[in-house]
Amino acid sequence: MNLKKIVESLSQNERKIIPYLDNSLKDICKKTTLDKVSVLRALEFLQNKGVVKLKTNKIQWISLGINGILYRKKGLPERRLLNKLAERIILPLENAKRISGLTDDEFKAAIGALKRKAMIEIKNGKIFLSAKKEEIAKKTLEEKFLESLPRKYEDLQPEEMYALKSLQERRGIIEIKNKTEVNITITELGKKLMKTELKNEEYIEAIDEKLIKSGKWKGKKFRRYDVTSPVPEIYGGKRHFVNQAIDYGRKIRTEMGFKEMTGNMTVSSFWNFDALFTAQDHPVREMHDTFFLKDVKAELPDKKLVEAVKKAHEGGIAGSRGWGYEWNEEEAKKMLIRTHTTCLSSQTLAKLKEKDLPAKFFAIGTNFRNETVDWNHGFELLQTEGIVVDPNANFRHLLGYLKQFAEKMGFKKIRFRPAYFPYTEPSLEGDVWNEEKQEWVELIAAGIFRPEVTEPLLGKPIPVLAWGPGFGRMIMSLFKIKDIRELNKNDLTQLRKMKFLIK
């Protein structure tokens, strides 16, 4: 900026301090009658305009503490004790304390200090003065130091450092504060500016109602702003980033022709496990993995369905051998908080009529696992679920839907490999390629529901393509989050700064 423009951009305070830039900060305040904060702010602005260079030094400033002030006036405890001793040479400890008028702590400190200096000796409960008169008359290092305060720490001589340390050990004598000291260097531009006559020409500052109405701007100049200088940040209200991502997932699914399933998070073992051909002794059904609910039992659905599920488990159904064990109805009545949104799929299938086929459903929701919490694990997980119920569906379609969904979520490279789940066959896991780590990362679990699942629920083994990718991982990847706990952390500072999902 040239000089003229700079002149036009000066605020009133800046104008005021320019003539005194070669003064100390204290003097600038005095001469301009501005307070320190205003001067500092104006100096900052001047620095932005290249008029001055400011250098702030952090200095440690040693000053007197509460006791220090007192002792400077009345003398250090050891001095006061010494004075009393000088009168009598020998004093019993008890008397010494009373006569000197010191507190317990002060008395102890005084005795210690005098012993260290070999000015007294203590024998048989009495104090003997051993210092000579001249020695007593001389000021101690500590006393001299105390009188010299306040001081800058960096200026201390070695023996003063010693005095400081010994005084610091005692309460309230010394106080060390960190202060900042501002050095002003005037730039070439600044020097020119100081020589320039700053006419008291009136510049318009903020525009207000009065000014607009009065038309007083005519013929006057608007003070130039430094439009490049930073301004304080503000933040607006917004949806939680997890919900932004869920909305996006929902949008993708509805665009792909899927209908949303919702339902309770508390569910019976029947819908969560039995209807999904998960044997009753499967490890997932242990308390170790699943949150079962206390004091409540489920009602099972209609008998026909329960019987069919029982048969599927025991001796098999639709050409299956079954798991070959005795199915227990009570086990199915145990209530839990859902371990997967697949329990919504089992309930949806049970309600579905053949005339409604083909049909596609999705769900996005929270699931629960009895887990401890760390950066990679938690007891609440988000999952998105999709099913396609179509008499003509096949394995290649499953791969097609998954590829399409992954692409829409921003994953370009995907591979499928065999996997195992109790309720799907064939089963697969989908890995997506992580460019950053250069490795495959597991993202999707999928398969075609087994006949042992579909026959009881749908009345015949119609193929149902099903998949349930962990949605939490996708959200973490969308928002570049590394710690799963951040999804429910509710750190307001972080939430205020969180970017919007532009999708």
Place this chain on the structure above:
Amino acid sequence: MANIRFSRKLFEKEIGKLDKTMQNKIAMFGTTLESFDDEEIEIEVFPNRPDLLSYQGFKRSFLGFLGKEKGIKKYKINPPEKDYVVKIDSSLKKIRPYTACAVIKGLKFKDEKIKEIIEIQEKLHNTIGRKRKKIAIGIYPLEKIKFPITFKALEPDKIKFVPLEMEKELSGLEILQRHPTGREYAHLLAGKEKFPIFIDAKGDIMSMPPIINSNLTGKITEKTKDVFVECSGFDFEIAKKCLNIIVTTLADMGGKIYQIELKGEVNEKTPDLTPQETPLSIENANKILGLELDEKQIKELLGKMGHEYEKGIVKSPAWRTDILHEIDLIEDIAIAYGYENFEAEIPEISTIGEEDKKETIKRKIAEILSGLGLLETSSYHLTKPEDMFKKMNVPEKMKNNYLEVEDSKTDYTLLRKNLTHCLLRIFSENSDSEYPQKIFESGRVFELQQGKIIEKESLSVAVIPSNFTEIKQILNYLFKMLDLEIEIKETENFSPWFIDGRVAEIRINNKKIGEIGEIHPKILRNWKLKYPVALFEIELEEIFELIKEEG
């Protein structure tokens, strides 16, 4: 899930070089390559394939997948020698009714091998054995045992033997109390009047399944060459399969298999490696997979997975536990075909997508509130009793109707009854964040009423520092924007966290849907909050109904 580790050198010598293609093949076989270095390879085995839980088992199947072997691997089974008999006593009926047994001869037990076998045994225990509950495996040095063996149940105080890793004789109960393995698995026998034992013709107790072997007759050493193996449990079919897995693994290590004659309720000779037969329709396979494979191709692909196909019938190895239905064979066909070789396709079926109406309304509410500068939060559904009750000053008699989970691994043990305490917790955790803080959250709350669970969608808005006027302004704005009329009514009957005289019921169509008010300083102090909080919480169910009706 179980992982197995084996020597990379052995793998490269017997199977092939572990290059990129091989790494991919391992994944495409359905066994994730977990990790590898110069020494070792670690793979993950899914729970449906316990037959892969040893290097020998994995090699047997994987060589087929690579096309280096085909069909069912054959093992020679020798008939029982003259007194190879295990009598199964009827006293076991409700205790541990089944066992399947075998003898393996000619093994060389080096230290390493013993460790390997114990590992396989433990992996089988933890997978198909369901932590020894369903199946437990015992292996004994043959030279220490005299046939015939009896499997029976005995009163715990009559059972006396020196268990493995101990020097003193203990009774059945003492083993459960004092032996480390006994304590770990005590729950499997606890409360039973009699405990199961294997006892030999000399009257020596060999073991007390599923807990521990005897130190005298049940300890494998480097000198052991011949062994007796038993799998006991509650499911005879699974016991037999488990035995098949072990004996074929031991045979792959160089042993010879001999049968045992079981006598009792079942009279059978085990092991029996007769293949399992399952009918397969080629049409079904092609329909499910979306392929057009002919019989020859199907035969070829099943052969790679260790099966044999003949005229609509598939013979599968007797150590496979996972073939329940033809669909399991169809998956094996898909694996052999290669998941990477399937062409993904999206069928042309037209369905109409639809969002749940409640979600639409919830999103609109969130938009209205964020327009006022409020931040949405997202709390856990599980909460701490201390947060929901103690910090909210809920009196003892009002601590009811809540849902508690069993055996949580964290101190979040209850399902939340309201969102209010969650929002106060957020304020409490954010005392270093800029004020004012204006937040809202909508989500599920839970209650237990007369044995029935009630789940509802709820909405709470809270501001700190704030007052009644400000929060009421927000409430009014929200309902104006939703075009619904609410009534604010004084109440005597309010939640214990509000200040009397600064709390009101929120009503819609003469029905209470929530509360609005200022939070009592007692509660603010409990949460270490330094500024006043005003908030409201409402149930959304009524609002969903009203908007739907209009809709």
